[in-house]
């Protein structure tokens with residue numbers, strides 16, 4: 001039985017629980033590897049636009065594209081909870097539209113959805129919860145706000161902005177989200193918002209005091225072409241392993257060393273006479 005949204009909601013470090021581990025995945029193999037590693041939550045994130053589709057922002061993904069990848073992740077039958085990002089514009093033009101779009105993601109295999117924003121999203125969050133769809137919040141450096149922010153910039157750097165972020169988090173908690181991602185804020189803000197909430201926070205670039213951490217699959221594994229952000233720790237250089245393996249394959253094809261006899265189907269006698 002995979003980890004449920006209510007089980008995640010109950011996890012709080014201040015109550016002695018272990019930190020939550022979340023990682024993104026976008027297809028069956030990445031979900032399978034992440035699940036085998038024992039993560040708690042797999043996020044089918046719209047960071048897919050950056051790390052899989054080579055785009056510079058997350059504003060061009062459709063619900064259908066997201067659903068396609070949610071289904072691939074669900075095909076791994078992970079024990080981890082699967083949460084799907086609601087793409088930009090899939091929850092901005094009315095709650096009924098948002099509920100229909102979230103239902104597409106749930107029917108594709110998501111157990112909950114994540115959306116960005118605070119006080120301006122309360123009506124939509126309420127409607128999703130009324131439709132029995134668990135919701136994860138996302139505050140701070142919300143990538144879908146890149147045009148409004150004027151770039152991917154650390155947020156909540158002033159006392160006033162930090163206070164507004166905590167207020168937004170409390171509003172989301174009151175409406176009923178089960179956890180909130182806190183992205184790209186000073187570590188003190190990560191710490192303050194975590195202390196203010198009964199529900200867990202999951203940080204990315206929010207310091208060590210949140211109730212969990214999330215990293216993007218390709219960042220963590222060293223599979224991106226850009227310089228990793230300050231908050232990324234690369235646990236492997238899988239990109240180099242892939243290039244090396246494909247390079248050796250290419251060399252073997254060119255030299256005639258691949259395929260060998262034992263890598264070929266033997267000839268039936270009828271063909272040889």
Ligand code: KIV
Pocket residue numbers: 024043044045046047048085181183204214216
């Ligand atoms: O899409 C994503 O990967 C995310 C994480 C950065 C939290 O939203």
